[in-house]
Amino acid sequence: MYNILLVCQGGMSSSFIVKKIIEAFSKNREEIQVISKAAMEIVDYIALVNCVLVAPNVLYAMEDIKETCQEHGITPTIIPMEVYGRMDGDAIRNLIIHSH
Amino acid sequence: MDIEKKWYEKYFVDPMNRFAKFKMVKSISGGIASGVNILLIGSILSIISIVMSFIPGLKGTAFALKFAAMKELVFGIVGVFFAASIGASNAKYNKIDQQAVGFFAVLVYFIFMRPQFLIDEKDIVYFHAEFSRFGSNSIFVSILSGLWAGEVTNFFKKRNWVMKSEGLPEIVKTWFDYLIAGTAITLSAWAFTDLLNIDLHTIFSTILVPVIGIFSSFWGTLILAASGPLLFYFGIHPLSVIYPVFAVYIAAAAHNADMLARGLEPTVANGFLINNYGTLLMINLGGAGSTLGLNFALLFSKSKIHKNLGKLALLPSILNINETLIFGLPIIFNPAFFIPYLITPIINQAITYFVMFFGLVKIPSSLALSMHIPSFINAYILSEDYRAVILVILLIFLDALIWVPFMKTHAKKLAVEEYNQAGKT
Numbered sequence: 001m002y003n004i005l006l007v008c009q010g011g012m013s014s015s016f017i018v019k020k021i022i023e024a025f026s027k028n029r030e031e032i033q034v035i036s037k038a039a040m041e042i043v044d045y046i047a048l049v050n051c052v053l054v055a056p057n058v059l060y061a062m063e064d065i066k067e068t069c070q071e072h073g074i075t076p077t078i079i080p081m082e083v084y085g086r087m088d089g090d091a092i093r094n095l096i097i098h099s100h
Numbered sequence: 101m102d103i104e105k106k107w108y109e110k111y112f113v114d115p116m117n118r119f120a121k122f123k124m125v126k127s128i129s130g131g132i133a134s135g136v137n138i139l140l141i142g143s144i145l146s147i148i149s150i151v152m153s154f155i156p157g158l159k160g161t162a163f164a165l166k167f168a169a170m171k172e173l174v175f176g177i178v179g180v181f182f183a184a185s186i187g188a189s190n191a192k193y194n195k196i197d198q199q200a201v202g203f204f205a206v207l208v209y210f211i212f213m214r215p216q217f218l219i220d221e222k223d224i225v226y227f228h229a230e231f232s233r234f235g236s237n238s239i240f241v242s243i244l245s246g247l248w249a250g251e252v253t254n255f256f257k258k259r260n261w262v263m264k265s266e267g268l269p270e271i272v273k274t275w276f277d278y279l280i281a282g283t284a285i286t287l288s289a290w291a292f293t294d295l296l297n298i299d300l301h302t303i304f305s306t307i308l309v310p311v312i313g314i315f316s317s318f319w320g321t322l323i324l325a326a327s328g329p330l331l332f333y334f335g336i337h338p339l340s341v342i343y344p345v346f347a348v349y350i351a352a353a354a355h356n357a358d359m360l361a362r363g364l365e366p367t368v369a370n371g372f373l374i375n376n377y378g379t380l381l382m383i384n385l386g387g388a389g390s391t392l393g394l395n396f397a398l399l400f401s402k403s404k405i406h407k408n409l410g411k412l413a414l415l416p417s418i419l420n421i422n423e424t425l426i427f428g429l430p431i432i433f434n435p436a437f438f439i440p441y442l443i444t445p446i447i448n449q450a451i452t453y454f455v456m457f458f459g460l461v462k463i464p465s466s467l468a469l470s471m472h473i474p475s476f477i478n479a480y481i482l483s484e485d486y487r488a489v490i491l492v493i494l495l496i497f498l499d500a501l502i503w504v505p506f507m508k509t510h511a512k513k514l515a516v517e518e519y520n521q522a523g524k525t
Contacts, residue, residue, distance in 0.1 A: 008423070009339050009340065010133060012416075012419075013421050013423035016415070016416050016421070016424070038133070040126065040130040040192055040193070043192055043195065044192075055423070056335075056427055057337045057423055057426075057427075058337065059335065060117040060337070060340055061120070061121070061126075061340070063121070064121075064193075081427040081430060081432065082428065082430065084423065084427050084428075085409075085423065085424055085427030085428025085429065085430055086409065086412070086424075086428045087412055
């Protein structure tokens with residue numbers, strides 16, 4: 001099962017995306033767990049997940065994020081701008097499935 | 101392909117991103133962002149006290165006075181929380197124990213407070229310090245305490261100068277590990293402020309007066325108003341670089357709140373600062389760049405794409421989160437929207453300044469500083485003036501009008517693209 005950590009600047013905008021991701025998965029009768037946090041909180045939550053999604057508003061912190069993720073054997077996936085902006089749950093689902 | 105960097109990338113985007121990556125900047129940003137959560141409690145208390153003020157016969161009663169004193173207390177001690185949260189946030193980036201560093205930061209904060217111990221005739225000891233030293237006007241002391249605790253601990257941890265404590269239970273081990281660092285932090289902070297006799301509160305408040313003056317001036321704040329959208333347009337999240345600047349505006353808000361508590365009317369003549377963090381939040385209409393007006397305009401656009409996005413983004417927008425519009429429309433890197441995105445907050449800022457300058461709306465003088473409360477509610481919480489709500493609604497309407505022509509042009513472009521694509525398939 002995918003256990004996802006979605007990070008953005010403050011954990012606010014990503015919390016709106018979480019619902020959309022869960023909807024997209026449950027439409028396909030798949031189980032998923034998603035939590036949204038601020039990018040700086042990755043260290044606190046990465047041990048609990050197996051997949052990290054990154055919002056396009058924290059790309060400046062990408063080096064840090066990659067480093068922290070790699071310590072846990074995870075490659076973070078960046079959500080493309082337009083997918084994030086349109087809160088496209090299905091596109092994010094594809095992204096998750098194809099990159100893992 | 102053109103791999104040469106554009107001028108704005110070289111001279112604006114890259115330096116800003118480098119700035120945002122500084123550990124100090126990240127620690128301060130993260131620390132203030134989580135520290136302001138404590139002010140959210142204050143916001144709720146403010147709402148309760150506003151509701152209470154409408155209940156006849158309650159004003160001036162013992163209950164009302166006790167409640168006001170409690171509210172004062174909650175707002176008055178946030179400096180301690182800022183110290184702890186900035187310390188913890190610094191620890192996070194250094195990958196060391198957050199709780200230990202948070203505790204050390206509080207220790208340092210109290211040492212820098214320089215309290216006196218007074219003993220009365222019954223031998224009862226009293227802790228004596230200016231109450232303002234606990235509060236958010238001391239935010240720069242909080243920042244320094246947090247960084248002091250974090251960086252000294254990191255220095256010891258990275259050199260492995262720790263107590264070796266194998267065999268002990270995990271929780272005891274953590275404390276043993278940090279014992280040397282904690283002692284060093286305590287002694288160094290004490291030596292700095294007590295032995296060298298350096299009072300940081302006095303120094304910072306002296307330095308801050310002109311700094312707050314510059315930042316909260318008409319032009320200073322206009323530059324800030326422009327920088328939010330400018331940063332976001334070029335793909336840099338404003339909150340990643342602006343928080344250290346916000347600290348100055350938080351201190352300005354504390355200055356206002358302090359004077360209001362002394363019973364002064366919030367006017368320019370009484371020395372209240374128009375451009376404090378409260379005012380910035382009040383006109384942060386829908387997020388950085390004030391896009392709430394745009395969101396409402398989108399709902400009435402002829403373009404279906406616009407309309408759908410408007411519906412999708414409405415709830416986040418009302419809570420002052422605009423990533424959906426920034427990335428979805430998109431506004432970011434989109435020349436069609438550069439002008440309205442840049443000028444809207446500047447116009448809002450300028451109008452608000454003059455409206456408050458001429459005393460038409462009370463100057464926000466509250467520490468109930470929350471970013472994600474809908475602006476028309478936040479306006480009342482921050483200023484306790486219903487005219488502020490009217491101002492905010494008028495500004496949202498004006499913003500929508502500014503956006504409409506640009507939105508229409510964009511809608512036409514979208515229609516042409518759609519037509520062309522339909523033709524291809």
